[in-house]
Amino acid sequence: MHPIDWNQSLHIGVADIDAQHGALTDTINRLLLAYMHGQEKTLLASIINDLHDYAQQHFATEEALMRRFEDEYGELTLHLQQHTLFFSRVVDFLLEYVGNPQGELTPEVLDFLTDWWKNHVTGIDARFGKFLNQHGIQ
Template sequence: MVLFVWEDKYKVGIAELDEQHKTLIGLINKLYNAMKQGHGKDVLKSILDDLLGYVKYHFGTEEKYFTKYNYINKNEQIKSHNDFKNTVIEFKKKFEDGNTFISTELMNFLKNWLGTHILESDMKYGKFLNEKGVY
């Protein structure tokens, strides 16, 4: 069962980044499935760790493209990436401080942020990079 279904509307038109977005969606769905089975608390630490590691990699990939092609909204995107990472770090701190009831809040944040970010922010760089010959 999945919470966040990958659809063509999420394609930014750059295969490498679309695959990375699918991986992020997979992490959200992993948390969702664990919660549905009553194991959300059991996987929360590993998902938070995986998520922070993967977004560092993914955002780094995007930001390399932004720099290489002088993307005009680079700073706005980087700020959004940093805000996301900081929010996930806050969730991790809450969990480490003993708040094991954050999985629903985290899952909703991840789904809403990623869906909105791809459809609004990432689509802009997708079109820009496609115009530069990046697919």
Template sequence: MALIDWKPEYEVGVPAVDAEHRAMIEMINDVYRELEGTPDPDTIEHALGEIHSGIAAHFALEEQMMRRVGWREYEEHKANHEELLDDMRDLMDVHAANPEQGREELQRRLADWFTVHFASFDARLHAAFPDSHHH
């Protein structure tokens, strides 16, 4: 079962960003599927590392776009990115120290990071690029 299904409202309307969001959801769903079985802690650790670096790269792209258009919520959005990445690192530490507890935490929080971030910040970003569909 997929943890997060792609929804049309997740679309920002900027093809590069949408493609990365889809890829991230795919990665999260893969980890979630692993977690449902009896995963090898190293496999999960590796997957988390991939997600973390993928997300960090993606956030850098979003931040670059926001700076380019002089996005007024830039600082707030960037702070949200930092918080999300810190949160992920904390979870990676929990998992490394105690895979069983880490697994439960992960299952609970993986979806939250994304749905909360997409629903709030990226939706507002979307509104800032109204004609991006036509380029």
């Protein structure tokens, strides 16, 4: 597993969303580097909290734009479903952590986040970015 190299090729072309995706990348990389140095246990609780706050803010940004183009945006239902799944998974992590703070939860969190990157951010989010650009949003 390698840190995500946050660069232009990962941008979806909408400034607010890209800034938020950049912040998520930082969070993932922070957890990964701590894990590689065996120091993730002190960090994990605050990272999970960050992810929870992040999901609330970031999804609100994307979803407000989806609703604005509700009639034209063909992936609305699927996109909302994926956001709901992310959020409930983060809540599960939080509960799992609280139930067993010394457990080995970090690899699972990292797997989930890197999958999210590969499948959601560079998939449906990138397509949404193109769609928004076509509708004059940058």
